[in-house]
Amino acid sequence: MDSPTHTRPNMKKHSGPGPDPLAYETEIYQKGLTYSRPPFTFTALDWEPLAAERMSAESKGYVTGNAGSGETARKNRLAFEKWSILPRRLVDTQKHFPDLSISIFGQDLPFPIALAPVGVQRIFNPDGEIASAKAAAKERVPYIMSTASSASIEEVARANGPDGDRWFQLYWPANEHDDITISILSRAKKAGFSVLVVTLDTFILGWRPSDMNNGYNPFLRSDQVGVAIGFTDPVFRKQFRETHGVEVEDEQGAAAAEWTRTVFPGFSHNWEDVKFLQRHWDGPIVLKGIQTVADAKKCVEIGVQGIVVSNHGGRQTDGGVSSLGVLPRIVDAVGAHLEVIFDSGIRCGADIAKAMALGAKMCLVGRPYVYGLVLGGEAGVSHVVKSLLGDLDLTLHLAGIPSVSPKVLNRDVLIREADL
Numbered sequence: 001m002d003s004p005t006h007t008r009p010n011m012k013k014h015s016g017p018g019p020d021p022l023a024y025e026t027e028i029y030q031k032g033l034t035y036s037r038p039p040f041t042f043t044a045l046d047w048e049p050l051a052a053e054r055m056s057a058e059s060k061g062y063v064t065g066n067a068g069s070g071e072t073a074r075k076n077r078l079a080f081e082k083w084s085i086l087p088r089r090l091v092d093t094q095k096h097f098p099d100l101s102i103s104i105f106g107q108d109l110p111f112p113i114a115l116a117p118v119g120v121q122r123i124f125n126p127d128g129e130i131a132s133a134k135a136a137a138k139e140r141v142p143y144i145m146s147t148a149s150s151a152s153i154e155e156v157a158r159a160n161g162p163d164g165d166r167w168f169q170l171y172w173p174a175n176e177h178d179d180i181t182i183s184i185l186s187r188a189k190k191a192g193f194s195v196l197v198v199t200l201d202t203f204i205l206g207w208r209p210s211d212m213n214n215g216y217n218p219f220l221r222s223d224q225v226g227v228a229i230g231f232t233d234p235v236f237r238k239q240f241r242e243t244h245g246v247e248v249e250d251e252q253g254a255a256a257a258e259w260t261r262t263v264f265p266g267f268s269h270n271w272e273d274v275k276f277l278q279r280h281w282d283g284p285i286v287l288k289g290i291q292t293v294a295d296a297k298k299c300v301e302i303g304v305q306g307i308v309v310s311n312h313g314g315r316q317t318d319g320g321v322s323s324l325g326v327l328p329r330i331v332d333a334v335g336a337h338l339e340v341i342f343d344s345g346i347r348c349g350a351d352i353a354k355a356m357a358l359g360a361k362m363c364l365v366g367r368p369y370v371y372g373l374v375l376g377g378e379a380g381v382s383h384v385v386k387s388l389l390g391d392l393d394l395t396l397h398l399a400g401i402p403s404v405s406p407k408v409l410n411r412d413v414l415i416r417e418a419d420l
């Protein structure tokens, strides 16, 4: 075959290094006839069961598990099916593939997704966060590094490289550990993390039957996966040395337990405390875990630049509302004042299209890329990202939606199934 079956004339925005996710489908159809095969299936809903087969009972329980009865996680998924896309025909702009680029916090990004912060990734693959941060840079999506990472801030920054977009997620220590918070923030800034994402729904882990059945907490495992930021932090190390008279390496179990108590203090901060972060972070701040209009308005009041409408993938408050369900009213209340990012339940391109049509500026992908990491390491994460973006690209194209701009991707393209 000499020429591609699909040409994408508006590709200039996507001419950076690495393969183009939007050309993935074309590449597969063409090369599939000859030699190339994807690392694993394109059937996105099979990623979880396939990855589950490859994992230990503990890791499987950890990533697939939810809070309590799993009600919120189920509702997250069901919420997408309540909305349907209304595809338009003979739209003049259909001669171009959709423009997926967005501009957020002063950054121009080619695609409207980022890798959600996910901790302890070495339980999924020996390269863990290093593989994910490399794949994110290659596919040109931001990598949001978790405070619970199994690699240090500096190692992840190196893997993500000079061209990577990286944001830092904070598990926020209690006020008595402000010196540690300041140390983490200054390390992140120095290592080129541009946006601070502060998680507000996990000052303590939720009631997670799968992990309790396995007696499993990844932090407290013997190989201390997920505590790398603490173990490499000069302030934490000094305090540990002063109180225990030994180095972190000499008493790893005790050090891991102490770090866990530091970043999961059990009790929340208050809105006033956000000002402390604003004083110590020179850049955009995003509060993650917002599920109510009242809290979203607080975020505007306090003057942060963005929020993530998220219920942590249904892993924290069981019985909580679906994240997509609350998105439209939060957007209506605060969308004009700050950036609204969405996560919890994104599994395919249409999900991203619906969340954006309901007003999200950008979506975070959580479990799907973890499954990619399990199934194929760095290449597996790339496959998941390219699949989601290729799917989004075609979903919009087929629906006659020329871009992800809210001018054209908005509630007019959706209908509630219940209204039909």
Ligand SMILES: Cc1cc2nc3c(=O)[nH]c(=O)nc-3n(C[C@H](O)[C@H](O)[C@H](O)COP(=O)(O)O)c2cc1C
Pocket: 062, 063, 116, 117, 118, 119, 146, 147, 148, 169, 199, 288, 310, 311, 312, 313, 314, 343, 344, 345, 346, 364, 365, 366, 367, 368, 370
């Ligand atoms: C295994 C796992 C680890 C996670 N670790 C973190 C974390 O360290 N920090 C954080 O803010 N969110 C964490 N999350 C939540 C994700 O950032 C995201 O909100 C959630 O996965 C979105 O839902 P989804 O998995 O349905 O896409 C984690 C989620 C999973 C599945």
Ligand SMILES: O=C(O)C(=O)c1ccccc1
Pocket: 118, 119, 120, 148, 202, 205, 218, 219, 226, 312, 315
């Ligand atoms: O499991 C989670 O959802 C989470 O946020 C986390 C990640 C790593 C360690 C502890 C909690």
